[in-house]
Amino acid sequence: MRTIRLVIEYEGTAYAGWQLQPNGLSVQEVVEDALVGVLGEKVRLISSGRTDAGVHARGMVAHFITSRDLPLSAFREGVNRLLPRDVAIQEADEAPDGFHARFDARGKWYRYTLHLGPVRSPLAARTSWHIRSALDFDAMSAGAAALVGTRDFAAFRSSACEARTTVRTIFSVELAREGDLLYIDVKGSGFLKNMVRVMVGTLLEIGMGKRHAGDMEQLLRQGCRTRAGRTAPSSGLCLMEVWY
Structure with missing residues (x-):
């Protein structure tokens, strides 16, 4: 299994915040949907925290676990092709086993x-x-x-x-x-x-x-x-x- 770390930039005006919401579109939802298009499987993003509705990010960090053996470029260039214009993956790399975007943040x-x-x-x-x-x-x-x-x-x-x-x-x-x-x-x-x-x-x-x-x-x-x-x-x- 691989732990993939993403650094995500977004202009949050159109979103109900980062976290999945029952009654509004979230940034997490659109990134997870784009990942499905690349991975062919559903993954759950774990973020460094939450941002509220309308808040932006230049450096939101999130990670997910996958068994797919895809090049790292797939998680940036590939995912970006499927994302709306107000969200983009700026960095994608392989994190050490056990890395946690939230709990490891300092x-x-x-x-x-x-x-x-x-x-x-x-x-x-x-x-x-x-x-x-x-x-x-x-x-x-x-x-x-x-x-x-x-x-x-x-x-x-x-x-x-x-x-x-x-x-x-x-x-x-x-x-x-x-x-x-x-x-x-x-x-x-x-x-x-x-x-x-x-x-x-x-x-x-x-x-x-x-x-x-x-x-x-x-x-x-x-x-x-x-x-x-x-x-x-x-x-x-x-x-x-x-x-x-």
Whole structure:
């Protein structure tokens, strides 16, 4: 038996998220269907995690087990020929026996993109959140610094989050401006449901002067979701990379 590791890129606007859904088309479903066309058999993809509806990925990692003796090119070029234009296999390789895309992951990098300016951009609309207000980037950076470390992020998760513990380790939260785009890069060992999007919504309120950078420490201590900022739209979020 072979363990095949895939690195998958997708523009998630048309999908109900990564994971198979009973009432919506998922990225996992379209990739598994394309694999059937190449392998001639059904396989189940195990991913490094989930992305919600409308969230994108540049580096989603997934693996599957097969006994088929096909060249690795079949799992990239062959599968890509059967995938829609908004999903593509970027890498395909043979992983060691026992490799697990989820349990072996050591960290993830998420990027949230804000489009700044008075006029919306049709080209950026699917991959960013348009913000017309002026922002205090220094204040946002100060608030972001409070999120780094091993902390209880109960205030920064969806009410539908089913995680057993809300303690997570964040390696870094960095802001970078590139023209009209502001990137908020969050790297950590793991994330709660909607965690990055709630972080962004809270940082945005700091940037707009609606709350102080020092409020972050209080939010972390209180652990109350209703006191943190809004959940930023899914369109601006992208899973950039998973580390092993």
